[in-house]
Amino acid sequence: MAVFSNSSFSEHEHVAFHHDPVSGLKAIIAVHNTVLGPSLGGCRMYPYSNDDEAITDVLRLSKGMTYKAAMANLPMGGGKSVIIGNPHTDKSPEIMQAMGAFVESLGGQYIVAEDSGIAVSDVHLMAQQTKHAGGLNAKFTYEGAPSDGNPAPSTAYGTFVGLKAAVDFALQKDLSELTVAIQGVGQVGYRLAKHLHEAGAKLIIADTFGPAVDKAQSEFGAKVVDINEIHAVDADVLAPCALGATINPTTINSIKAKVIAGAANNQLLTESLGQVLFDKGITYAPDYVINAAGIIDIHHQQVDSSAAKMKAHIEMIGTTLTDIFTLSQAQQRPTNIVANELAEAKFK
Template sequence: MSLFEHPDFDQHEQVSFFHDAESGLSAIIAVHNTKLGASLGGCRMWPYANSQEALTDVLRLSKGMTYKAAMAGLPQGGGKAVIIGNPRHDKTQALMYAMGKAVDTFKGQYVIAEDSGISVQDLQYMATQSHHVAGTSAKFAYDGSPADGNPAPSTAYGVYMGVKAAVEHVMNSSLKGKTVAIQGVGHVGLRLARHLHKAGANLIVADIFNEGVEIAKNELGARVVDPQEIHAMEADVFAPCAMGGAINDKSISEIKAPIIAGAANNQLASKQMDKLLLEKNIVYVPDYVINAGGIIDIYHQRNESSAQALRAQLEQIGDTVKNIITRSQTEKKPSEEVANILAEEKFKFS
């Protein structure tokens, strides 16, 4: 299948494939749209089954970043990078150097940041080869705590504000006593769990790795279930916080939670899931709306700003979520369709 005929190709401005035999780098960088500004998006390292799977992911993720930036009101476009490989076994300093060189070929039209499988240290290695690397350090954190450049705390706080807003709007209730099923308790999911626990929510968690699960169980009193069953739990909110495609042909009939709101990108396996969720009276909070905290953080770090200004914009995510849910219910349109219309008004017709 060629790039232009790929079902997830959406008038992307540039898609580049990189291979470096010496370091073993196999990567793809996709720039979707730069009408509002240079594209920014994280780099994901994952053991994709093949290059076609990696291409699908980077095309969808980069498009999502365009919509995410537009909905967050940021003057930047959307891009993304993926490295094919297992971050726990295949990652080397040389690999990160090679990735930095790849980023530099875009001459600033793509700015790379952190995503699954990539750390602040990895970005620092990339930054030795390119000036177009974000998240290598930070001037402040939204809550005044020490900051190292990792945007995960801001992403988690933004998701928390979105979950809180959805529960308030749909159930006319606080989070106290509500049950949230979190699929994936990594850098963002575990932080989200802590926010929810502090707000009085009950937690059910699952992950393919044990570290976060054990912390959630011992520190937060979370109930642990099998990763293949987490979506079907009796809960008030299902929060996908792992890889994409959590809402698919199989899982959609098994989801019992009346609200879906989580940190994962590309939660809908296909466009039709949005409509099917509406028909099932399940309120879906579009992923690129609720998980925008990371790019909001990076924007504030790269410009003259403050912890207070960052926190205020993160908390606006809750207001945006309520607005989208209201319009979805009033107009009887799927929530992602509503969000897409609002985003496209900004980057297509500005």
């Protein structure tokens, strides 16, 4: 089990492991960088096949949060946590409370929030054991309605804004003229599908969770394909909204879409694949830029702000992406490298 020699270690400040034999919790917290402020990042619960898979995932996610916060102009660093287990069958209040105690043991270095497999109600259980939990005292949504603390609606809206910016830049078409393939229709992917459906786009969807597929198919008239085929369908836009590394040497040559813009973290298995996408003429929206609205939401809930201010901040995602696309074109360099350098200039 490699940590320091893991290719994703990338100068992490702190990586902590915890096993609570009473509750059964097995978890990892990774703090990548705290130069701009305490690290904030969601807790993911997933049935990883082995420990190395969990370690690599948390390291990649944590690093991504540092870049995400920097590009969103937020006074915070990047961290992440993972719980090893199936969120549909293994989750319990005891595990959530034990996770809260684990977060508390880091003394504020890491602020936990919801993520894939973890609901806001789970973070409330964690908060019984830690004061370092984000997104629990939400006052408003970007639309102005009361909030239950779930940042997924903001993440989906920000992804929609970013997707539209990418389409405007690369295709110069209205969304009603397009077909969008959405890989994963969970909390964020479903809401993104709703935005796109209301804008008139045709949808192709895939997910491993049957009820989520059925819901999106019924409500949006979406075409359903296998999760292992979604990347290769005939579509104008591919929107990865599930787990990371779906753009990899196995899938990349089958991608027909001319725009990749989705909410998933760490979409590229390796940074070098950004060059491959660039050479293929595919406009890639760097994941940590387009999916930053969740932490933007959490930030605005913690300071003196308003729904209008938060919405304006989220909509800057489109402007930031357009700047990245423009620089990429001018410099003839892949968008992920351009974005990385802009972020690193802020936190290094």
